[in-house]
Amino acid sequence: MTNVAIVGGTLVDVRTGRTTANTTVLVDGDRITEVGPNVRAPAGAREVDARGGWIIPGLTDMHVHPRIAALLPLYLAYGVTTVRELGSGLTRARLLKRDLDTGRRLGPRFFFAGTILDGIPPLWPDISLLVDTEARADAAVRFLHAQGVDVIKVYNSVPERSLETIVKTAHELGLRVTGHVPRSITMSRAIEIGMDCLEHIRVTGREMLPPDEAATLDYLPVRRREAMLWERFDVTTTKFADLIARLAKKGVFLDPTFVVDAAPLRDAAEQKKAESMDGLPAWIADTIRRATGIRDAGDPNRVMEQPPDVMESGRSGFRKRQTFIKMCADAGVRLVTGTDLSGLGEDLPGRGVQRELGYLVECGLTPLAALQASTVTAAAALGKENDFGAIEKGKRADLLVLDADPLADIKNVARIRAVVHGGHATTPAELLAAPPPEPETPYAA
Numbered sequence: 001m002t003n004v005a006i007v008g009g010t011l012v013d014v015r016t017g018r019t020t021a022n023t024t025v026l027v028d029g030d031r032i033t034e035v036g037p038n039v040r041a042p043a044g045a046r047e048v049d050a051r052g053g054w055i056i057p058g059l060t061d062m063h064v065h066p067r068i069a070a071l072l073p074l075y076l077a078y079g080v081t082t083v084r085e086l087g088s089g090l091t092r093a094r095l096l097k098r099d100l101d102t103g104r105r106l107g108p109r110f111f112f113a114g115t116i117l118d119g120i121p122p123l124w125p126d127i128s129l130l131v132d133t134e135a136r137a138d139a140a141v142r143f144l145h146a147q148g149v150d151v152i153k154v155y156n157s158v159p160e161r162s163l164e165t166i167v168k169t170a171h172e173l174g175l176r177v178t179g180h181v182p183r184s185i186t187m188s189r190a191i192e193i194g195m196d197c198l199e200h201i202r203v204t205g206r207e208m209l210p211p212d213e214a215a216t217l218d219y220l221p222v223r224r225r226e227a228m229l230w231e232r233f234d235v236t237t238t239k240f241a242d243l244i245a246r247l248a249k250k251g252v253f254l255d256p257t258f259v260v261d262a263a264p265l266r267d268a269a270e271q272k273k274a275e276s277m278d279g280l281p282a283w284i285a286d287t288i289r290r291a292t293g294i295r296d297a298g299d300p301n302r303v304m305e306q307p308p309d310v311m312e313s314g315r316s317g318f319r320k321r322q323t324f325i326k327m328c329a330d331a332g333v334r335l336v337t338g339t340d341l342s343g344l345g346e347d348l349p350g351r352g353v354q355r356e357l358g359y360l361v362e363c364g365l366t367p368l369a370a371l372q373a374s375t376v377t378a379a380a381a382l383g384k385e386n387d388f389g390a391i392e393k394g395k396r397a398d399l400l401v402l403d404a405d406p407l408a409d410i411k412n413v414a415r416i417r418a419v420v421h422g423g424h425a426t427t428p429a430e431l432l433a434a435p436p437p438e439p440e441t442p443y444a445a
Contacts, residue, residue, distance in 0.1 A: 003028060004425050005041035006418075009050025009401055014057060014375045014390055017368045017407065023055060027397040030423040035393055048418050048425045050401045056371065057391055058082060058398035058421065059413070060378035061108075061353045062255050063199055063338025068291045069096060070435060071284070071342070071349050072107030077431035078350025079413060081398035081421045082109040084338070084382065086153045086178070086199065089127045090114035094148065106431075108421070109398065111150040111382055117141075118155040119162055119182070128155070137162040141169040150382070153199075154179035160189070167194040176383065178255075183218045188246055197253040197381055199338065200261070201321045205229050208239050223264060227310035230317025235324050244324075248332045253381040256325050258318075258359035259352045260340040264306040265315050275344040283435045288344060326364040335360070336381050337374040357410050367410040397423045 004027040011023035024039040025032060041047055058081025065088050066072060075083060085093050093114035099105035116124070117131045117140055129144075131137040141152055152170045154163060154177060163182060170177050171194065178197035181190045186207040190198065205214030209232060217228050234240070247254060266274060277285045306314050329335060337360070339352035346355055353374060360370040379389025388396040399420045404412035416428050 003045060004048060004397070004420060004423055005045040006048045006050050006055060006399065006401060006420060006425075007041055009053045009055040010405075011035065011391060012054055012056045012371075012407060014368070014371050019054075019407070023050075025055060025391060025397075025399065027420065027423045030397055032391065032393055032395050032397050035391060046425060048401060048420065050418070052403075053417055054402045054405050054412075055391060056400050056402060056406060056413075057375040057389055058108075058400055058419070059353050059357075059374040060084075060337060060382075060389075061339055061350070062197075062336045062378055062381065063257055063340040064342070064349070065340070066096065066349070067342070068287060069105065070287050070291075070438060072096075072100070072105065073431045074284070074348055075108040075350040076106070076419050076421055076426070077416075077428040078348070078354060079400050079416050079419065080108055080350040080353050081400075081419070082378070082382075082388065083111070084151065085110065085112040085114070086151075086340075087113060087116040087124075087127050090144070090147060090149075097148075109388070109396075113144075113151045113153040113178075114147070114149055115140075115144060116153050116155045116179075117158060117162075117166060119157040119159045131158060131162045131166065134161050134165045137165040138169050141166055141173065141175070145170075145173045145175060149175070151175060152177045152179075154182065154195075156180050156183050158182045160185050160193075163190070163195075164193050176381075178253075188243055191246060191250045191252050195252065197255060197336070199255050199340070200257050201254075201324060203229070203233065203243070203324075205232075207243065208233055208237070223304055223306045223314065224310055226261070227306070227314040227317050230320050231310075231313040233317075233320060235320055235327065240324065240327070244328050244331045244333065247328060251334065253334045253336050253377070254325075254328060255336045255338040256321070256359075257338045257340045257356075258322070259347070259356050261318060261321070262359065263341055263343075263347065264304060265311065265318060274346040277345055280348075281432055281434070284348065284432070285344060287435065322359070322363040325360070329363070329365050329369060334377050334380070335365075335369075335373040336378045337370075351414075354411075354414050357413060361410045367407050370410055371406060371413075397421075 006025040011020045026034040059079045060082040062084045064083045093112040097110045100110045116128045129140045176196040181187045181202040205217045337356045357370045376389040379385045401418040403415040406412045
């Protein structure tokens with residue numbers, strides 16, 4: 001029996017960019033049962049008025065670290081109906097997924113890695129496993145598979161032989177591998193080994209620079225390293241063209257995470273504006289500050305700071321990375337949207353994806369291509385392209401009704417009238433109105 005009918009909107013086909021006016025979408029349970037301009041809402045169905053609006057699939061954040069469980073409904077409020085967790089603790093992530101799947105907690109569809117695999121004593125022992133040998137790498141993947149993870153994440157210092165074992169074992173078990181390109185190898189080698197998705201735009205110096213120069217840069221702290229590497233990189237070279245061709249040929253998914261790279265490049269005025277909570281319920285900022293200790297704009301606990309002496313190099317390097325992503329898109333590399341950051345204001349859960357879409361369009365992508373990165377391509381990266389990512393009969397009912405055309409201006413993804421998630425219809429105002437009740441679980445923030 002149909003329980004929700006989204007009536008009269010202009011449907012955006014994110015695969016082709018075609019739009020269909022006066023469309024109605026019928027939902028039974030959490031699945032779409034009918035879509036079309038001649039579909040009638042049956043008696044008794046809850047109607048969502050989409051007249052004068054645009055209907056698109058829900059968005060996806062492919063790189064989250066959900067530190068504050070109470071803020072998960074914000075993803076829905078800002079249009080993100082699916083997230084992929086990439087390191088927040090295995091048991092914690094399992095409990096979050098259980099509560100979200102069973103309806104005990106309100107929030108997005110949840111895929112998780114839980115634990116990060118690295119090759120040196122971990123920076124975060126509570127969320128990492130040491131895989132400094134092939135035997136440990138194999139055992140770690142098998143353990144995580146038994147724990148029900150959806151993806152394996154590797155980090156900066158995984159040895160090459162361990163990475164080979166991780167990918168081989170994960171693929172045998174039906175798991176995909178994502179993460180950072182280890183500093184000791186090149187991006188080309190990472191995809192040759194078989195990594196399925198790459199987080200961030202981490203082109204190592206050894207890929208593009210003379211060996212002696214690369215050796216002095218590749219092991220620097222991340223913000224200084226990236227600024228100094230991209231200051232030296234020339235994206236017009238044959239080496240970059242060859243790398244992009246390999247990414248496209250291998251069908252790798254690339255998650256640029258512009259949001260986390262752009263945040264520390266803001267000046268004080270931009271930072272203050274970005275973190276503004278004007279017009280939002282006080283409980284949101286209070287919850288964040290209580291859980292993280294964030295007090296003021298520029299707090300070093302919020303993001304890794306950019307060293308002042310390489311600030312301008314960082315900004316020019318950011319623009320080069322945007323050029324690189326446009327070249328990737330033109331070559332057919334599969335892009336997805338991830339943020340790797342949550343905080344105040346613009347960086348609230350969900351809002352970051354809206355900003356990531358804007359950064360993709362700044363690169364030169366069309367609004368449609370940006371939407372594809374957050375819908376159909378993200379679903380494919382999760383191995384769930386037959387389950388969601390587009391508004392089609394039989395797929396999960398995760399969709400948004402917007403008040404303006406996102407194909408005309410990507411900023412219109414922020415103009416959300418209604419959210420339908422798993423067949424349940426709500427509005428941003430309802431989701432933001434009050435703190436949700438907290439289940440009695442050990443991880444509740």
